[in-house]
Structures are given as structure tokens and as C-alpha cells.
């Protein structure tokens with residue numbers, strides 16, 4: 001860990017799929033202790049950016065550093081520092097939630113007792129204790145998100161990178177997750193999450209980054225990004241401009 005480096009530093013990140021540039025020379029610094037919401041339209045490049053940031057997808061060019069550790073040059077160091085909830089997380093379907101956490105905890109090199117204690121605590125806090133004997137195969141979408149979050153937290157990382165952590169999660173579970181994430185930041189951790197829900201980012205985050213067609217259109221503290229507007233209004237101005245024609249689908253009105 002380099003004392004002077006931010007929690008996450010993305011420099012010149014670029015990814016092309018065929019002829020399409022999904023992420024285009026993207027640069028972003030996330031300070032330590034920040035709770036950052038990454039917002040962008042469908043297809044703006046959020047998932048691609050986050051996957052490159054944590055070493056799940058190799059960029060065509062550019063670098064990602066987690067607390068100073070280069071994700072591609074020094075993956076073991078970088079991955080020990082980060083907990084990830086990827087988009088469409090693939091879980092071992094034929095294991096129970098407890099087995100998944102035990103398996104991944106031991107793979108992470110934690111000792112058996114620590115794994116047992118943390119697993120029990122995470123299942124309890126995330127209200128998954130009742131699903132102890134249920135195979136992941138039978139989990140609902142929201143339960144999958146929660147067990148995915150538990151796998152991201154298990155090794156006590158310093159940075160959490162979460163792709164749409166609240167999608168398909170009920171309000172009670174969402175409140176639990178928010179409390180966990182706030183506690184994580186209060187304890188000195190850093191969170192980066194993507195979301196389409198501006199109100200959620202305004203309520204939860206203290207930093208924001210707006211992604212537009214693979215580039216950062218605005219980034220900074222929430223107040224800097226909002227620039228005196230609501231995040232939603234600012235977002236719409238940044239990514240859509242003013243001129244969207246509200247008269248489209250006029251045949252729908254009687």
C-alpha cells in the first residue's frame with residue numbers, strides 16, 4: 001500500500017468491443033474514505049469500467065491501481081485489498097450460502113475459525129440465516145445480491161466495488177446493506193458503487209462520477225457534481241443536453 005495513493009486510481013482506461021469503444025481513455029481518482037456513486041445511462045460503460053478497475057476485464061490500454069497496487073502488474077496485492085460485487089455474479093449453484101462463504105473464505109487464505117465466525121455474522125446481519133440449508137440455485141435475485149455482498153466483505157477489504165448492489169433488493173434488505181456500507185466507510189473503508197437511482201446516490205454517497213459514452217463527464221464531491229441542482233437534473237443536462245423532445249409518442253395522449 002502506498003500511503004499517498006487514492007483508494008482507486010484509473011488512468012486512460014480504454015476498452016473496445018469490435019468497432020465500438022465502450023470506455024474511452026477514462027481517468028478517475030477515488031479518495032480514501034469516499035463513498036462514490038458512479039452514474040450513467042444504459043450502455044454508458046459502468047459495468048465495463050468497474051470490471052477493468054478490479055481486474056476482471058483486461059483493458060486495451062490504461063491502468064487501474066487500488067491503494068497503489070496495480071491491478072494487472074500486481075494482482076495478488078490489489079485483489080487482497082478489494083471486495084467486488086460484479087454484474088451477474090456467478091456463484092456455485094449447488095452449495096448453500098454458508099458453504100459458498102466457507103469455500104471462498106478458505107480460498108482467500110483465511111483460517112477456518114475466522115471463516116466460521118465471519119460467515120455466521122454475515123448470514124445473520126444480511127438476514128440469510130434462515131436460508132442456511134437452501135442451495136444458491138433456489139435463491140431469489142435479491143438473496144443472490146446479499147450473498148454476493150457477503151463474499152465481497154468476507155476478507156475485510158479496504159475498498160468495495162459494487163455493481164448495482166441495490167438492484168432487485170427489497171427495502172428492508174436495502175436498509176441493512178446501507179447500514180453495513182455506511183459502517184464500512186465510517187471505519188475508514190472506501191466504497192464505489194454504480195446505480196441508476198439518483199436519489200439513492202444522493203442519500204448514500206458523498207462523491208459522484210457521471211459517466212457518459214465511456215468518459216467521465218463530471219466527478220468530485222456530491223456538491224461539486226450537482227453544482228446547485230439536484231443530481232438528476234444535473235445528470236440529465238450532462239448526458240442528454242437540454243433538447244430531448246418531450247413530444248415523442250404524442251399518439252399516447254388522448
Ligand SMILES: Nc1ncnc2c1ncn2[C@@H]1O[C@H](COP(=O)(O)OP(=O)(O)OP(=O)(O)O)[C@@H](O)[C@H]1O
Pocket residue numbers: 017020021022040041042043044045046047048049
Ligand atoms: N462483452 C461485450 N461484447 C460486446 N459489447 C459489449 C460487451 N460488454 C459491453 N458491451 C458494450 O459496451 C457498452 C458499455 O456497456 P456496459 O455494460 O459497460 O454499460 P453500463 O453503463 O453498465 O450499462 P447498463 O446501465 O445498461 O448496465 C455498451 O454499448 C455495451 O453494448
